[in-house]
Amino acid sequence: MSSHMPDDADLVAYLDGELSPDERARVEAAVATDPRVAGRVLALSQTTIGLRRAFDPLLSAAPTARMREVLGIPRLESPPAASDVVRKSDRPGRRWLLAASVSLFVLGGLADHLVLSAHAPTVAMERGHWRDIVASYVRLYTSETFANIPDDPALQARELATVGSAIGLRLDPATAQLADLPMKQAQLLQYDQKSLAEINYLDPRYGPMSLCIIASAEPAAAPKSEMRRGLNVSYWNDGQHGFMVIGALPAANLMAIADTLTDRFRNLKDGQNDNENNVKL
Amino acid sequence: MLGRFHFMMHPVCDRALYEVRRVLPLTVDGDKAAHVRQQLAGQLARLWRYGVVLSGHRDVAEDLVQATCLRALERAEQFQPGTRIDHWLLAILHSIWMNEVRARRIRQGHGFVDPETALTTDGVKTADARVLANEMIARVQALPEAQRATVFLAYVEEMTYRETAEILGIPIGTVMSRLASARATLAATGGKP
Numbered sequence: 001m002s003s004h005m006p007d008d009a010d011l012v013a014y015l016d017g018e019l020s021p022d023e024r025a026r027v028e029a030a031v032a033t034d035p036r037v038a039g040r041v042l043a044l045s046q047t048t049i050g051l052r053r054a055f056d057p058l059l060s061a062a063p064t065a066r067m068r069e070v071l072g073i074p075r076l077e078s079p080p081a082a083s084d085v086v087r088k089s090d091r092p093g094r095r096w097l098l099a100a101s102v103s104l105f106v107l108g109g110l111a112d113h114l115v116l117s118a119h120a121p122t123v124a125m126e127r128g129h130w131r132d133i134v135a136s137y138v139r140l141y142t143s144e145t146f147a148n149i150p151d152d153p154a155l156q157a158r159e160l161a162t163v164g165s166a167i168g169l170r171l172d173p174a175t176a177q178l179a180d181l182p183m184k185q186a187q188l189l190q191y192d193q194k195s196l197a198e199i200n201y202l203d204p205r206y207g208p209m210s211l212c213i214i215a216s217a218e219p220a221a222a223p224k225s226e227m228r229r230g231l232n233v234s235y236w237n238d239g240q241h242g243f244m245v246i247g248a249l250p251a252a253n254l255m256a257i258a259d260t261l262t263d264r265f266r267n268l269k270d271g272q273n274d275n276e277n278n279v280k281l
Numbered sequence: 282m283l284g285r286f287h288f289m290m291h292p293v294c295d296r297a298l299y300e301v302r303r304v305l306p307l308t309v310d311g312d313k314a315a316h317v318r319q320q321l322a323g324q325l326a327r328l329w330r331y332g333v334v335l336s337g338h339r340d341v342a343e344d345l346v347q348a349t350c351l352r353a354l355e356r357a358e359q360f361q362p363g364t365r366i367d368h369w370l371l372a373i374l375h376s377i378w379m380n381e382v383r384a385r386r387i388r389q390g391h392g393f394v395d396p397e398t399a400l401t402t403d404g405v406k407t408a409d410a411r412v413l414a415n416e417m418i419a420r421v422q423a424l425p426e427a428q429r430a431t432v433f434l435a436y437v438e439e440m441t442y443r444e445t446a447e448i449l450g451i452p453i454g455t456v457m458s459r460l461a462s463a464r465a466t467l468a469a470t471g472g473k474p
Contacts, residue, residue, distance in 0.1 A: 008461035016435065016460070018442045047467035048436045051421070054414035055437045058333060062326035067343060071350050073322045143363055206316075207363025227323045230367040248363050250319045 006030050011041050128226075130191045131235055131244050134198070134212050135228035137189075138246050141208040146184040146200060159186035166195040167215055167241065175268055178257060181209060201247075209247030209254075211261065216242035223258035225251045234258035238265060314357035320366045321350050327367060327438075328374050334433045335378045336386070337422065345382060349374040368440070372448040375430070420467060428463040431456055 006014075006027050013019050014027040030037040067073075157173050163186045164171030176183055181201045189196040197213040220239040227233065228246070234254040235244040243265070245257050328349055332342030352373050353360075360369055421432055434445040435456070446453045 008465050009457045012461045012464050013442070013457055016442070018457075043468045044464045047464045048432075050413065051417055051432075051436045052439065054417035055330065055334075055433070057414065058330045058418075059326045062329040063339075063343060064325045064329075067325045067329065067346055068322055071321070071347060073318065073325075073350070139365075203363075205362050230365045232323075248366070250316060251323070252319065 005034065005037060008040070008044065011037070011044055015041065015045050128228075128235070130196070130214060130242070131212075131226075131233060131246075132228055133191060134196070134210070134244065135231055135233065135246060138208065138210050139229045139231055141200070141210070143202060143207045145208060146202045149184050151182065151184075156183060156186065160199070162186075163188050163197040163199070167197045167213055169197075169213065169241065169265075170268065171197070171199075175264060176211070178260070181257070203247065203249060206247060206249045206253075209245065209249055209257075212244050212246070214242050215240065218242060223255060223262060225255055227251075236262055238262075238269070240269070241265075313360055313362070314354055316362065317353050317357040317360055317366065321353070321370075324367055324370050325350075328370055331371055331374055331433065331438075332378070334422070334437075335375070335426070335430060336382070341382065341386070345374055345378060348377050348381075352377065365444075368444055368448060371434070371438070372450075375448055376450070420470060424463050424466060428459045428466075431459040432463045435460055 010019070010023065010027055014024060019027065027037075027041075031041055032038075153173060156176075160171040160173060160176055166188050171186070173183070176186070176199050178201060181203055184200045184202050186197065186199045189198055191214060194215055199211040199213075201209045201211070203209050216237055218237045218239075221237045223234045223236040225232065225234050231246050231248060232251045232254050233244055233246045234251070234257070235242065236258060237243065243258075243261065245254050245261070247254065249257075325346055328346045329342050332345035333339055336342055336345065349370055353370055356373075360366065421429055424432060430449060431445060434440045434448055435442070440448070442453050442456045446456045449456070
């Protein structure tokens with residue numbers, strides 16, 4: 001077997017998760033059989049470690065207030081604390097995850113994010129790491145993702161019930177329903193070995209919007225806005241669950257949805273607790 | 282309308298921009314313009330950072346952001362709801378830099394950039410981390426401009442090759458060769474942090 005040395009472009013694309021399965025298999029075969037190739041992959045892989053983090057401080061250095069003033073652009077409704085962009089310093093990025101997954105030969109899309117996140121420290125939850133993972137997932141949705149999903153109320157009710165029971169919430173169509181935002185599907189994901197409910201909607205104008213819920217012991221907190229992976233997010237916590245709504249909708253729209261859902265889930269939980277008390281009595 | 286568009290094609294980084302601002306208040310009618318306008322506030326820092334990476338100058342970056350915002354509002358109708366507004370804005374900024382600002386600055390003899398002074402930051406927590414971060418930035422800024430922009434979009438903004446190619450207006454193969462050259466250079470010059 002003639003093992004030809006893959007060139008740097010192949011190896012870099014391999015590290016970046018940008019090769020087709022065939023090309024990837026060829027590079028992996030070369031890595032396995034030729035120490036020179038393995039050495040080159042290692043050398044190239046070192047070059048971007050810490051790069052994203054190094055450029056983070058430039059975001060806070062931006063004269064955002066002055067630019068906003070000059071342009072007459074209003075402030076975001078609830079700007080995130082440090083800058084107008086989420087600080088990413090404290091967690092590994094997408095490319096890092098890809099590189100890590102390459103070294104483990106665990107390739108194949110977003111599964112590796114979720115696999116690796118299982119080993120992330122639980123403190124990640126506090127910094128909203130789960131929201132970032134969700135954002136990296138949700139940003140792959142387009143309107144076409146949900147184009148062929150039938151609007152079947154009975155199916156949706158079953159999906160909601162299943163997904164709800166996994167996270168300890170009684171979800172039904174009335175709870176999940178949003179005005180002018182048709183629900184398409186509810187599905188169960190997993191983050192940090194915990195069930196994560198994802199309910200997808202399709203805004204006719206702005207495209208997909210997702211509501212995600214995960215059990216969380218974080219203290220209750222009212223909805224806040226942030227931006228992750230280019231998408232707007234509103235997130236809150238009720239002391240038992242963490243919630244987020246995410247999409248390309250304007251931040252104000254998402255915040256209104258968050259407010260509606262906050263009330264609705266509070267009432268739902270009050271009702272659930274009452275029922276449980278009744279049963280006990 | 283044609284006149285206004287013509288006015289917008291003037292190079293930025295001079296007083297004309299401020300004249301434009303008075304002529305064209307940022308309240309363009311239409312839902313898309315409102316949507317774009319609403320999104321701008323959240324993108325200013327990222328746009329500015331890319332402007333700094335391209336130009337090596339903080340003030341030029343600021344002018345680039347302003348020109349980008351004005352252009353985005355002018356062309357709000359071209360924005361497709363549901364697509365990435367941040368990518369769209371970065372692409373506008375890139376094209377303004379390439380087609381209007383860059384050539385003019387080089388003509389005027391501003392082409393040389395000293396990355397050390399332009400980009401040194403002090404926002405990192407510890408001194409060691411700051412030194413490392415600034416070294417990394419300096420190494421990236423020392424790359425040829427085309428490679429630098431590609432590296433920044435792919436590894437700092439974490440875009441896919443396709444997204445990077447779209448913003449830069451180049452084929453994916455060119456993204457691949459630029460990243461390979463850049464990483465080979467970084468590996469040779471001690472890319473290890």
